[in-house]
Amino acid sequence: MTTPVYENFINGHFLKNQTGDTFAVKNPATDEVIYHVEIADEFIQNAAIESAKQGFAAWSAMTPIERSRILLKAVAILRERNDELAKVEVLDTGKPWQEAECVDVETGADVIEYFAGLAPAQVGQQQMVGNDFYYTRKEPLGICAGIGAWNYPLQIACWKSGPALAAGNAVIFKPSEETPLGAIKLAEIFIEAGVPAGVFNVVQGAAEVGQWLTANPNIEKVSFTGEVGTGKKVMASAAGSLKDVTMELGGKSPLLVFDDADVSQAVSAAMLGNFYTQGEICTNCTRIYVHKNVYQQFIDELKTRTEQNIIAGDPMDPEVNLGALISKKHQELVLGYIDKGVQEGATLLTGGKALSPASAPNGYFVEPTVFVDCKDDMTIVKEEIFGPVMSVLVFDDEDDVIQRANDTHLGLAAGVFTKDIQRAHRVIHQLQAGICWINSYGNSPAEMPVGGYKQSGIGRENGIETLDHYTQTKSIYVGMSNIESPF
Ligand code: NAD
Numbered sequence: 001m002t003t004p005v006y007e008n009f010i011n012g013h014f015l016k017n018q019t020g021d022t023f024a025v026k027n028p029a030t031d032e033v034i035y036h037v038e039i040a041d042e043f044i045q046n047a048a049i050e051s052a053k054q055g056f057a058a059w060s061a062m063t064p065i066e067r068s069r070i071l072l073k074a075v076a077i078l079r080e081r082n083d084e085l086a087k088v089e090v091l092d093t094g095k096p097w098q099e100a101e102c103v104d105v106e107t108g109a110d111v112i113e114y115f116a117g118l119a120p121a122q123v124g125q126q127q128m129v130g131n132d133f134y135y136t137r138k139e140p141l142g143i144c145a146g147i148g149a150w151n152y153p154l155q156i157a158c159w160k161s162g163p164a165l166a167a168g169n170a171v172i173f174k175p176s177e178e179t180p181l182g183a184i185k186l187a188e189i190f191i192e193a194g195v196p197a198g199v200f201n202v203v204q205g206a207a208e209v210g211q212w213l214t215a216n217p218n219i220e221k222v223s224f225t226g227e228v229g230t231g232k233k234v235m236a237s238a239a240g241s242l243k244d245v246t247m248e249l250g251g252k253s254p255l256l257v258f259d260d261a262d263v264s265q266a267v268s269a270a271m272l273g274n275f276y277t278q279g280e281i282c283t284n285c286t287r288i289y290v291h292k293n294v295y296q297q298f299i300d301e302l303k304t305r306t307e308q309n310i311i312a313g314d315p316m317d318p319e320v321n322l323g324a325l326i327s328k329k330h331q332e333l334v335l336g337y338i339d340k341g342v343q344e345g346a347t348l349l350t351g352g353k354a355l356s357p358a359s360a361p362n363g364y365f366v367e368p369t370v371f372v373d374c375k376d377d378m379t380i381v382k383e384e385i386f387g388p389v390m391s392v393l394v395f396d397d398e399d400d401v402i403q404r405a406n407d408t409h410l411g412l413a414a415g416v417f418t419k420d421i422q423r424a425h426r427v428i429h430q431l432q433a434g435i436c437w438i439n440s441y442g443n444s445p446a447e448m449p450v451g452g453y454k455q456s457g458i459g460r461e462n463g464i465e466t467l468d469h470y471t472q473t474k475s476i477y478v479g480m481s482n483i484e485s486p487f
Pocket of ligand 1: 147148149150151152174175176177205206207208209210211214225226227228230231233234247248249250251281282283384386412452456457
């Protein structure tokens with residue numbers, strides 16, 4: 001059976017490359033090639049820039065309310081096609097249908113809707129200076145690049161294009177080479193909704209295509225989601241043309257469970273924050289610090305629920321709640337971390353092996369894995385694993401656990417479970433992380449800014465402030481009287 005070949009999406013339509021080079025995309029749950037994608041060669045790259053220039057001219061000339069109206073149409077189409085798009089995400093990522101069906105498209109659409117609503121409300125300032133005055137205009141940046149990771153492909157494309165387009169920019173988006181289809185679907189939807197051709201372009205490929213975007217002098221900004229190491233390369237390359245950057249990078253986030261917490265709720269949060277999307281979520285609370293008074297209760301319930309309530313298998317089966325990891329290589333990396341955890345002296349409470357469920361025997365599954373007896377200096381406690389692997393640690397003292405939680409170069413997220421309202425806020429205010437939850441974990445509504453402290457990121461996505469990251473301020477001074485000149 002021949003598989004489809006997808007071309008790059010430039011200037012409102014698919015465009016064939018000249019080299020004929022393609023790459024294959026596999027379904028992580030079956031290990032089968034499901035389609036091929038053409039790589040953006042020089043011809044495509046040049047066409048993308050020309051297309052985005054034209055798109056920008058047309059789009060930025062529209063009023064914010066006209067842009068808003070069109071984007072809201074795209075939101076409606078995204079919602080109408082929820083199931084079709086969710087299926088694309090399941091086949092590309094290996095994540096469970098029960099998640100994609102209610103989260104991936106929905107949270108992407110929400111963000112475009114949010115920024116479509118905000119765009120017409122963005123205003124400049126004006127101020128009198130004597131008889132003269134100045135005013136400011138919020139102008140778009142021009143062409144913005146988006147570079148995506150593979151865990152939430154369509155959602156990432158929406159989160160980057162929503163504020164960029166609402167503010168009047170054109171976008172060239174490069175999805176991860178592991179999951180390239182969602183962004184193409186979004187590009188088609190934008191065209192159907194009435195976004196002018198050239199405003200949202202999709203180029204395909206791996207690091208080389210990303211490098212071209214970060215170095216290209218016609219591009220004013222790069223919004224990147226991916227690993228810390230790649231983020232550093234992207235930022236260094238963007239510095240060559242002084243591009244603005246947004247960096248959404250990795251994490252190794254702590255969850256602190258105090259002895260007055262609702263332990264069952266804390267177990268729910270720990271499981272959500274380690275096993276949802278088979279652990280491939282940047283904000284996951286992979287370091288769980290549990291107070292010694294509730295430690296035994298916590299790990300007993302965690303073990304029981306992990307062993308009884310998780311169903312791995314064909315991700316399209318609505319009963320399945322643990323999908324396949326993105327690739328064989330990533331599965332091996334995660335299993336390598338588990339081996340290292342055992343070698344360094346942590347104890348496996350549950351899990352620890354590759355899985356081969358009957359309904360998806362060739363998929364890249366890893367058992368939901370919990371380590372106990374963990375120490376702060378173990379590799380599994382220090383490094384991002386990006387799989388279903390949780391490390392549980394014990395604590396006794398509030399100040400001490402805050403210091404341990406902060407002892408990392410990462411700072412994406414953090415959480416606290418306690419019924420003491422003052423302790424909840426006191427502790428969370430001291431945790432060095434950009435996204436924090438109290439008696440909750442993982443929710444990320446469009447209204448709430450998200451991004452990392454320390455090496456987990458720069459800038460924010462979502463929330464009102466993000467619109468500012470996609471505009472630049474022009475100050476205009478207006479003279480109302482004769483110029484006094486010594487010349
Ligand atoms: P990655 O860094 O390997 O790749 C991300 C993207 O960068 C891909 O599109 C890739 O093709 C591209 N790329 C690779 N090298 C490049 C280069 N030199 N120049 C430009 N582009 C380049 O990350 P990944 O494996 O796709 O994603 C997993 C990582 O993403 C994890 O670390 C995770 O924590 C992080 N992540 C962060 C967030 C967040 O919002 N903070 C969200 C999702 C994922």
